[in-house]
Amino acid sequence: MAPINSNNIPITELFWSLLDKADRKFSRVRDLPIYGRNRNDADLHKAFKIYTQLWKLQQEHRQKLVEAGLRRWEIGEIAARIAQLYYGQYQRTSDSSYLAEAYIFYEAILSREYFRDSSGSPAQQDMALANKQLRFLARFLIVCLVLGRREMVAKLVGLLKSMVDECKKSFQETEFKEWKHVVQEIVRFLKVDTPFMNMRPLRYSFLFDVHPDSLPIVASSYTKRNLVLRDVILSSFHNNEVKFTELTLDTFRMLQCLEWEPSGSFSTRSGADNSHFGTGTNRVNLLQDIRDHTLPPNPRKLMLYRPSVTHFLMVLSTICEDLPPDGIMLIYFSTAGGPAISNPVSLVSEISLDAAEKIGENFNNPEMSSPVRPPHGRPTHASIQNKESHIAGSDQQGRLWFGSRGNGGSNFIYPCDLIPFTRKPIFLVIDSDKSQAFKVIHGAEKGETTAILLSPSSRPPPLTSSGEYARFQNGSQFTMFLTAPVQAFCFLIGISGTNFDRDKYDKAEKLLSFSLNEWERTLISSNGLHPVWIEVLGDPFLRRLLLRFIFCKAVLALYAPTRHREEFLPDCLPHLPDTVNPESAISQSAFVLIGSYLQMPKNAIYQMLMGADETKHAHKKKSLISMQLKDVGNTKLQGLGSLDCKCS
Structure with a gap:
C-alpha cells in the first residue's frame, strides 16, 4: 500500500x-x-x-x-x-x-x-x-x-x-413501517428490562460473587482435569417473545451471565471519554492491547436466532472440533417444543424479522443471519446403541423448535442430534416445555458425561396476577432464576420490583450468597457427588449456574402452589446428592430465611417437616446470617421470628 x-x-x-x-x-x-x-x-x-x-x-x-x-x-x-x-x-x-x-x-x-x-x-x-x-x-x-x-x-x-x-x-409511510415495529420492539424490551432487573450486574461481579482465586478446591481421585468454560452457544426463540432485532430477552440475560463484569478502566457506566477520537490512530489499530488484564478472558459466545437445524449442527461441530483440551462447552436452548398452531407468529414478528435483517446489513455475517426458509435436508441422526428404541419413541414429543417455518423433522432438534457431540465435555441447559425428554441423553453419551440442567415443563403460577408479573410472562422464569435469582424469587411470590429499596436488595443478595456458599460446601463434602459436577464446580460461571439451579429447585419445591408437582420442578443429570435436595435442612432453611426477609406471604410457604436437629440447624443459620447482615446495615430480619420451622 x-x-x-x-x-x-x-x-x-x-x-x-x-x-x-x-x-x-x-x-x-x-x-x-x-x-x-x-x-x-x-x-x-x-x-x-x-x-x-x-x-x-x-x-x-x-x-x-x-x-x-x-x-x-x-x-x-x-x-x-x-x-x-x-x-x-x-x-x-x-x-x-x-x-x-x-x-x-x-x-x-x-x-x-x-x-x-x-x-x-x-x-x-x-x-x-x-x-x-x-x-x-x-x-x-x-x-x-x-x-x-x-x-x-x-x-x-x-x-x-x-x-x-x-x-x-x-x-412514504410504507418505506418506514418496519422501523415503527423496531421502535415498538425496543419499547417493549425496556418495559421488561427494568431497573429492578439491573439492581446488580448480571455479569460475574467481584462485588457480589466469589473471586475465582477464593473458590474452594475440590479434591477428587476421579478427575485431574481443570476444565474451563471456553465456548457457549445461545439460542432462543418463542412466539411473540420480547426481543430487539435478533437479541431475545433470554439470550440477552444469559449472554451477560457468562461474562465478567468489567473493572478498572472499563467499569465506568456514566460514559466514555472520546476526546481521543479525532486526534490519533490508536483507536483503530487492532494490534493495540486494550484488554482489561485484571479480568480472565470471557468464554466465547455465539448467539443463534432462528437458525436452521443444519446450520446449528454445522456450528456445533465446528466449535466441538476446535474446543481446547481443557475446555468445556455450554449449550443453551430457550425454545418451545414446536410451533403453536393456535397461536401463530404474528405479523408484527414477521415484519420485525425483516427489519432485523435490514439492520443487520453490513453488521453481522449473512451466514449467521437466521434463515426464514426451511432447510432442504434432514440432519442424519447418530446411531445410539443404548436406549435407541426409547429415544426413537420420544422423538415426536422430545424435540425443540428453532422457529423455522414448516413442521417437518428437519426443523427440529432431537435428543439424538446432540449425542454425537458428547465426545467432548458439554454443559447443557434446556429451558423448554419439552426439556424433560432430553433426559435420555444421560447414559447414552459417547465419551464424556454431559452435565444437564432441565427447566420445569410448566411455569409455576404466581401468587398474584399483577401487571408487573404479567410482563415477565414473555421471559423465561427458569432463565431468570439462573441469571437474576433474587428477582425471580420476588416475582414468583408476588413482590413487585417497583420502588424496591436498594439496601434491602443488597441484603437479600447477601442472604442468597451465604446460602449458595452453604450448598457449595455441602456438595464438596459429599461422597456421592458425580465427577462431572466436581469438574463443573471448578469453573466460576458453571459453578454459579449450578448453585443457582439448586436454589431454583429448592424454591419451586417448597413453594406452596407447586409442592410435590413434578411438572413445576426443574431437574438435573447426573443427580445431585440428597444433602442438597429441597427436603434437606439447608435448602428449607435457605428458602425460609430469604423468603421471610423479603416478607413472603405466608400462603406461599408449605408447612416444613423438620425434626429437632433440623430446627436447631435452621436457627443456628439464622444467627449466622444475622451476623453477616450486620456488616451491611445492622438491620433485623423482619418477620423471621414468626416463621418457625416446627414439626406439624
Whole structure:
C-alpha cells in the first residue's frame, strides 16, 4: 500500500482509492464466520490497517477532501464501519473491551451528528441517508444494551422515535413501517428490562460473587482435569417473545451471565471519554492491547436466532472440533417444543424479522443471519446403541423448535442430534416445555458425561396476577432464576420490583450468597457427588449456574402452589446428592430465611417437616446470617421470628 504522504498521488485520489479498498475489505470481513477458533484473521487485520490510514488521511486533509466532494455523512460512515469492526471482533472473541471501543466510536458519531445534513432536518435528506441514520441508531442501541449503558439507551430510544416520526412525515409511510415495529420492539424490551432487573450486574461481579482465586478446591481421585468454560452457544426463540432485532430477552440475560463484569478502566457506566477520537490512530489499530488484564478472558459466545437445524449442527461441530483440551462447552436452548398452531407468529414478528435483517446489513455475517426458509435436508441422526428404541419413541414429543417455518423433522432438534457431540465435555441447559425428554441423553453419551440442567415443563403460577408479573410472562422464569435469582424469587411470590429499596436488595443478595456458599460446601463434602459436577464446580460461571439451579429447585419445591408437582420442578443429570435436595435442612432453611426477609406471604410457604436437629440447624443459620447482615446495615430480619420451622 502506498504511504499516505506519497508525493506521487494526489491526496484526493489516494483517499478515494483507500476508501474503495476499505469497502472491499470490510465486505470480506463481514462475510467471515464469527464462530470457530482456527480462523485466519488476516483480512480483519488488513481492514483495521486500511481504516486506520483512511481515518488519519481525512483528519490531516479534511478541508481539501471536503472541497473535492467529501460529505460529512461519509466521514460518519467510516467511523461507523470502524465501530462495526470492533463489535464484530467482540462477537468473535467476547472480549468486552472491543464492545467498549465500538461504543466510543458510535458515541462520537452521535455527538457530532455525522449523519445529519447542515439543515438538521430529515425532510431535506434523501431516503438512503435517513436509513443510514436509523441503522446507526439501532446498532448503537444494541451495543449500549449489551454494555449496560442505560442512560444512553433511553436517549437513543427517544432519538429513534423522533427520527421515525419525522421520516414518516417526509417520506412514504410504507418505506418506514418496519422501523415503527423496531421502535415498538425496543419499547417493549425496556418495559421488561427494568431497573429492578439491573439492581446488580448480571455479569460475574467481584462485588457480589466469589473471586475465582477464593473458590474452594475440590479434591477428587476421579478427575485431574481443570476444565474451563471456553465456548457457549445461545439460542432462543418463542412466539411473540420480547426481543430487539435478533437479541431475545433470554439470550440477552444469559449472554451477560457468562461474562465478567468489567473493572478498572472499563467499569465506568456514566460514559466514555472520546476526546481521543479525532486526534490519533490508536483507536483503530487492532494490534493495540486494550484488554482489561485484571479480568480472565470471557468464554466465547455465539448467539443463534432462528437458525436452521443444519446450520446449528454445522456450528456445533465446528466449535466441538476446535474446543481446547481443557475446555468445556455450554449449550443453551430457550425454545418451545414446536410451533403453536393456535397461536401463530404474528405479523408484527414477521415484519420485525425483516427489519432485523435490514439492520443487520453490513453488521453481522449473512451466514449467521437466521434463515426464514426451511432447510432442504434432514440432519442424519447418530446411531445410539443404548436406549435407541426409547429415544426413537420420544422423538415426536422430545424435540425443540428453532422457529423455522414448516413442521417437518428437519426443523427440529432431537435428543439424538446432540449425542454425537458428547465426545467432548458439554454443559447443557434446556429451558423448554419439552426439556424433560432430553433426559435420555444421560447414559447414552459417547465419551464424556454431559452435565444437564432441565427447566420445569410448566411455569409455576404466581401468587398474584399483577401487571408487573404479567410482563415477565414473555421471559423465561427458569432463565431468570439462573441469571437474576433474587428477582425471580420476588416475582414468583408476588413482590413487585417497583420502588424496591436498594439496601434491602443488597441484603437479600447477601442472604442468597451465604446460602449458595452453604450448598457449595455441602456438595464438596459429599461422597456421592458425580465427577462431572466436581469438574463443573471448578469453573466460576458453571459453578454459579449450578448453585443457582439448586436454589431454583429448592424454591419451586417448597413453594406452596407447586409442592410435590413434578411438572413445576426443574431437574438435573447426573443427580445431585440428597444433602442438597429441597427436603434437606439447608435448602428449607435457605428458602425460609430469604423468603421471610423479603416478607413472603405466608400462603406461599408449605408447612416444613423438620425434626429437632433440623430446627436447631435452621436457627443456628439464622444467627449466622444475622451476623453477616450486620456488616451491611445492622438491620433485623423482619418477620423471621414468626416463621418457625416446627414439626406439624
